[in-house]
Amino acid sequence: xxxxxxxxxxxxxxxxxxxxxxxxxxxxxxxxxxxxxxxxxxxxxxxxxxxxxxxxxxxxxxxxxxxxxxxxxxxxxxxxxxxxxxxxxxxxxxxxxxxxxxxxxxxxxxxxxxxx
Amino acid sequence: xxxxxxxxxxxxxxxxxxxxxxxxxxxxxxxxxxxxxxxxxxxxxxxxxxxxxxxxxxxxxxxxxxxxxxxxxxxxxxxxxxxxxxxxxxxxxxxxxxxxxxxxxxxxxxxxxxxxx
Numbered sequence: 172x173x174x175x176x177x178x179x180x181x182x183x184x185x186x187x188x189x190x191x192x193x194x195x196x197x198x199x200x201x202x203x204x205x206x207x208x209x210x211x212x213x214x215x216x217x218x219x220x221x222x223x224x225x226x227x228x229x230x231x232x233x234x235x236x237x238x239x240x241x242x243x244x245x246x247x248x249x250x251x252x253x254x255x256x257x258x259x260x261x262x263x264x265x266x267x268x269x270x271x272x273x274x275x276x277x278x279x280x281x282x283x284x285x286x287x
Numbered sequence: 288x289x290x291x292x293x294x295x296x297x298x299x300x301x302x303x304x305x306x307x308x309x310x311x312x313x314x315x316x317x318x319x320x321x322x323x324x325x326x327x328x329x330x331x332x333x334x335x336x337x338x339x340x341x342x343x344x345x346x347x348x349x350x351x352x353x354x355x356x357x358x359x360x361x362x363x364x365x366x367x368x369x370x371x372x373x374x375x376x377x378x379x380x381x382x383x384x385x386x387x388x389x390x391x392x393x394x395x396x397x398x399x400x401x402x403x404x
Contacts, residue, residue, distance in 0.1 A: 204391065204392075206392075211396075211397075212396060212397070213291075213378050213380075213394030213395050213396050213397050214332075214378075214392070214394050215394075216391040216392065216393070219390075219391060227391060229391065259330060261330075261332065263332070263392075265390075276332075276392065278324075278331055278332035278333075279331065280329060280330045280331040281330045281331070283330075
């Protein structure tokens with residue numbers, strides 16, 4: 172049973188470019204959340220997708236956008252990259268109807284984005 | 288808004304010793320969930336233990352246990368008989384219950400734990 176899969180594992184981009192990160196949730200999961208983890212910091216919530224819609228958004232600018240596909244996989248897009256966007260981007264999945272048991276989320280190993 | 292504070296940036300103990308990681312949080316909610324996650328160099332967040340605020344009994348998972356003090360808004364993690372594989376970043380996290388919007392995790396800054404042989 173595959174866990175959460177993220178691609179690519181590492182990425183180097185130039186300021187001003189655009190980037191797309193991908194996430195495949197754990198089998199049976201239908202909800203995907205994205206987190207940004209700057210070096211030495213705790214993860215910060217970017218947004219969550221369920222039923223192909225953005226359900227809640229954290230304190231991130233509109234340069235950050237996302238999408239969820241019918242197979243529950245998700246993409247995170249960042250436009251006009253800034254040096255400060257350099258971070259580990261984590262994808263976490265869950266099954267919505269199990270959240271009442273609140274066993275937290277299953278995380279992927281992340282994509283390390285470096286903006287130069 | 289909820290906040291989570293971990294006041295110990297780094298800790299180091301000898302193998303087989305017991306270590307306690309501290310976490311405090313701020314919320315006006317009466318019901319919520321608290322978690323400890325471990326992040327080894329592989330970068331993947333691994334759930335260590337969880338606590339439901341409406342349960343007074345402290346959660347335990349093998350060598351891991353918590354001391355949950357709801358009135359003090361404190362949630363510490365105790366690791367007994369520490370092992371080299373426990374070396375990692377540890378994050379305390381807060382989450383509201385389902386039905387109060389999308390369930391997002393609010394993380395602390397983390398504590399880097401090193402277990403020495």
